[in-house]
Amino acid sequence: MLIAKTDLHAALKKYFGFNKFKGLQEGVVESILLGNHTFVIMPTGGGKSLCYQLPALMQEGTAIVVSPLIALMKNQVDAIRGVSKEDGVAHVLNSSLNKTEVKQVKHDIVNGVTKLLYVAPESLTKEENVDFLKSVKISFMAIDEAHCISEWGHDFRPEYRNLRHIIGRIGDNIPIIGLTATATPKVQEDIIKNLGIAGAKTFKASFNRPNLYYEVRPKTKNVDADIIRFVKQNQGKSGIIYCLSRKRVEELAQVLQVNGINAVPYHAGLDAKTRVKHQDMFLMEDCDVVVATIAFGMGIDKPDVRFVIHHDIPKSIESYYQETGRAGRDGGEGHCLAYYSYKDIEKLEKFMSGKPVAEQEIGQALLQEVVAFAETSISRRKFILHYFGEEFDNETGEGGDMDDNIRHPKKKHEAQDDVKL
Numbered sequence: 001m002l003i004a005k006t007d008l009h010a011a012l013k014k015y016f017g018f019n020k021f022k023g024l025q026e027g028v029v030e031s032i033l034l035g036n037h038t039f040v041i042m043p044t045g046g047g048k049s050l051c052y053q054l055p056a057l058m059q060e061g062t063a064i065v066v067s068p069l070i071a072l073m074k075n076q077v078d079a080i081r082g083v084s085k086e087d088g089v090a091h092v093l094n095s096s097l098n099k100t101e102v103k104q105v106k107h108d109i110v111n112g113v114t115k116l117l118y119v120a121p122e123s124l125t126k127e128e129n130v131d132f133l134k135s136v137k138i139s140f141m142a143i144d145e146a147h148c149i150s151e152w153g154h155d156f157r158p159e160y161r162n163l164r165h166i167i168g169r170i171g172d173n174i175p176i177i178g179l180t181a182t183a184t185p186k187v188q189e190d191i192i193k194n195l196g197i198a199g200a201k202t203f204k205a206s207f208n209r210p211n212l213y214y215e216v217r218p219k220t221k222n223v224d225a226d227i228i229r230f231v232k233q234n235q236g237k238s239g240i241i242y243c244l245s246r247k248r249v250e251e252l253a254q255v256l257q258v259n260g261i262n263a264v265p266y267h268a269g270l271d272a273k274t275r276v277k278h279q280d281m282f283l284m285e286d287c288d289v290v291v292a293t294i295a296f297g298m299g300i301d302k303p304d305v306r307f308v309i310h311h312d313i314p315k316s317i318e319s320y321y322q323e324t325g326r327a328g329r330d331g332g333e334g335h336c337l338a339y340y341s342y343k344d345i346e347k348l349e350k351f352m353s354g355k356p357v358a359e360q361e362i363g364q365a366l367l368q369e370v371v372a373f374a375e376t377s378i379s380r381r382k383f384i385l386h387y388f389g390e391e392f393d394n395e396t397g398e399g400g401d402m403d404d405n406i407r408h409p410k411k412k413h414e415a416q417d418d419v420k421l
């Protein structure tokens, strides 16, 4: 099948109202329409959903989309129904549906109305679902958040390991599309191996965020005062401050408030009403700063977050990249400031000590990369991009001078001295 570029653009306009493809989307859509196994690696916000939604809408049959989070699935289904004005075009199949609803979903699939069927991996393992899907026309399988398949990813889900087997049972030649925002070479290898898609056509976007400025400061006992100073220098700007523990979140939020900063806490220990209230306050700019655990941020799409501070260093470079990635979504200024002390690394190690040995080893390896990042005297951007398997040249690359090590180079021994403080 040969697809004219004009047709793709017409379909993009018709279904989504967009005039242009973003980044590598067009090539991905083409690859899927050609029936290739396809592997897509793009940072969060890169526009991965459209890569499978558009070809699904353009093709006969139903595309099965595997996604780990029910809440996210529901959002996506609502969005697709919104663009196509036809409820049956997208469905979720999960255990929360009653019998009548399941009947309706199956009816729409059999009649060729449903182009996208979202399922959680555990629903796919159900015998009755496999039997049903075997009997209908499947256009392709998209595995969103495909890093969940890898123990090296930040969100390993054992159910993902069964997917290859189940896909095999549903049909013989179903094209498989893996999508992820995790770009480490190890995770990529794992995905390709576990999905059985060696030779997949691979599309990898750059992970460079040229407008973000990366800075690491040694963490001393004056860290709170340092943060207060930083926030006051950035008065009126929106920012997120990440802490490791709920307790620290509460304490720091209070210290900021006492110092006249409009800050609210956010962590999973707060009741749902308070969490929603604080999140809304941040989105509506009724407060400037959210002090939060990593519970905050999933799906938060505030474009003008001007700084992300890590009061405690995160447990992996992926986490650091994801969390700092919430700054400067609009392309404007985004200052990423992390405080580092080796004591915090030891704390993270202690957290892991109860876990199975294999998990500890992986955790250790990830943590050592964080140490290397914090202590490095080379460009932070170069370090991060190298970690994601990307070469970066500070002379010619965009944002090449946007980190502390390039702006204020230190000799190596100085950097180490700092850390001992």
Ligand code: ADP
Pocket: 018, 019, 020, 021, 022, 025, 042, 043, 044, 045, 046, 047, 048, 049, 050
């Ligand atoms: P990802 O899954 O890669 O994190 P999403 O699929 O959620 O990203 O898309 C991020 C945002 O980009 C969404 O708001 C989406 O509507 C928007 N988007 C995607 N493709 C395009 C496009 N071609 N033109 C304009 N906006 C787009």
Ligand code: MG
Pocket: 048, 049, 144
């Ligand atoms: Mg996504």
